[in-house]
Amino acid sequence: MTTPAPSTRPPRAELHVHVEGTLEPDLAFELAARNGVGLPYPDPESLRAAYEFEDLRSFLDLYSAAMSVLRNEADFADLTSAYLTRAARAGVRHAEISFDPQAHLVRGVPLEAVVDGIAGALRRSEVEHGVTTLLIAAFHRDRDSAEALDILERLLAMDAPIVGIGLDNAEIGYPPGPFRDVYARAEEAGLRRTAHAGEEGPAQNVRDALDLLHAERIDHGIAVVQDPELVARVVAEQVPFTVCPVSNVRLRAVPALAEHPLPAMIEAGMLVSINSDDPPYFGAYVDDVDDAVTAAFGLTRDQRAALAAASFRGSFLPPDRVAAHLADVEAWRLADG
Numbered sequence: 469m470t471t472p473a474p475s476t477r478p479p480r481a482e483l484h485v486h487v488e489g490t491l492e493p494d495l496a497f498e499l500a501a502r503n504g505v506g507l508p509y510p511d512p513e514s515l516r517a518a519y520e521f522e523d524l525r526s527f528l529d530l531y532s533a534a535m536s537v538l539r540n541e542a543d544f545a546d547l548t549s550a551y552l553t554r555a556a557r558a559g560v561r562h563a564e565i566s567f568d569p570q571a572h573l574v575r576g577v578p579l580e581a582v583v584d585g586i587a588g589a590l591r592r593s594e595v596e597h598g599v600t601t602l603l604i605a606a607f608h609r610d611r612d613s614a615e616a617l618d619i620l621e622r623l624l625a626m627d628a629p630i631v632g633i634g635l636d637n638a639e640i641g642y643p644p645g646p647f648r649d650v651y652a653r654a655e656e657a658g659l660r661r662t663a664h665a666g667e668e669g670p671a672q673n674v675r676d677a678l679d680l681l682h683a684e685r686i687d688h689g690i691a692v693v694q695d696p697e698l699v700a701r702v703v704a705e706q707v708p709f710t711v712c713p714v715s716n717v718r719l720r721a722v723p724a725l726a727e728h729p730l731p732a733m734i735e736a737g738m739l740v741s742i743n744s745d746d747p748p749y750f751g752a753y754v755d756d757v758d759d760a761v762t763a764a765f766g767l768t769r770d771q772r773a774a775l776a777a778a779s780f781r782g783s784f785l786p787p788d789r790v791a792a793h794l795a796d797v798e799a800w801r802l803a804d805g
């Protein structure tokens with residue numbers, strides 16, 4: 469009898485992934501044909517070749533254009549299932565997936581098609597992929613907060629299966645403050661709260677997300693290292709940070725992986741996980757991100773296990789489920805790999 473080889477990857481949660489950002493070029497062309505929508509590229513290879521970004525804005529432009537192929541409930545279901553299939557291969561056992569309602573509403577796609585398509589795929593995920601999931605509705609920082617509040621009310625009224633809300637899109641010039649009422653309403657409704665902050669913008673955005681929005685988790689947050697007092701606070705409070713090192717390099721928030729603040733964040737004692745953000749656009753699913761940071765920083769098996777443990781600790785799962793996952797991570801750490 470042979471014993472199975474120990475897995476080369478720790479079990480992990482992925483806490484920061486935009487479902488729209490998981491659109492692979494092949495699927496984009498398949499959906500374009502299915503829906504009779506044109507794409508400004510002749511084939512999937514040319515689209516992938518366009519994935520060279522100068523900053524967050526240049527990425528968001530292409531990301532928004534490619535989304536035009538997502539029109540019907542089935543498109544959102546196929547998109548979500550494709551991500552879950554790939555995530556399972558990456559060792560993801562639990563995924564907290566965000567979607568951007570405004571990105572679809574502005575194109576005339578009904579909110580129900582978006583929510584029902586994604587939620588349908590998520591409902592089947594545990595059986596089909598062995599991945600549990602939670603869904604987050606993220607609002608665009610560069611649009612009016614009254615619009616976000618209105619959409620939140622619609623999501624609540626339709627009993628959308630969301631665990632919480634997030635805040636994303638362009639950061640520079642769009643601080644968190646105006647979204648105070650949206651986050652207060654979410655808190656009142658019992659929703660969990662995360663927010664992109666300190667990706668391209670300053671550490672003050674992280675502080676404001678915590679103080680003004682009562683965010684429980686910070687997406688990216690790499691600018692925090694510029695503010696030692698804030699670092700001390702997030703360490704003391706063990707605020708989860710969902711860091712996306714490959715995304716930060718590809719969007720030029722940092723010049724190279726070797727200069728990424730991830731090691732400094734870990735060293736300071738912050739609760740950091742590694743995540744993919746928008747995997748095909750940045751050429752890296754979370755297993756590829758694990759490989760990249762392991763190579764760049766010479767991470768040990770213990771350090772990789774600590775990042776995986778932080779992904780479960782920072783999740784919105786109940787404590788008993790977190791504890792069960794932590795036991796699996798510990799078993800992986802102790803196995804010979």
Ligand SMILES: Nc1ncnc2[nH]cnc12
Nearest residue numbers: 486489636637664745746
């Ligand atoms: N990296 C990112 N920052 C802000 N908004 C996003 N939407 C998708 N990816 C994003």
Ligand SMILES: [Zn+2]
Nearest residue numbers: 636664687745
């Ligand atoms: Zn993001």
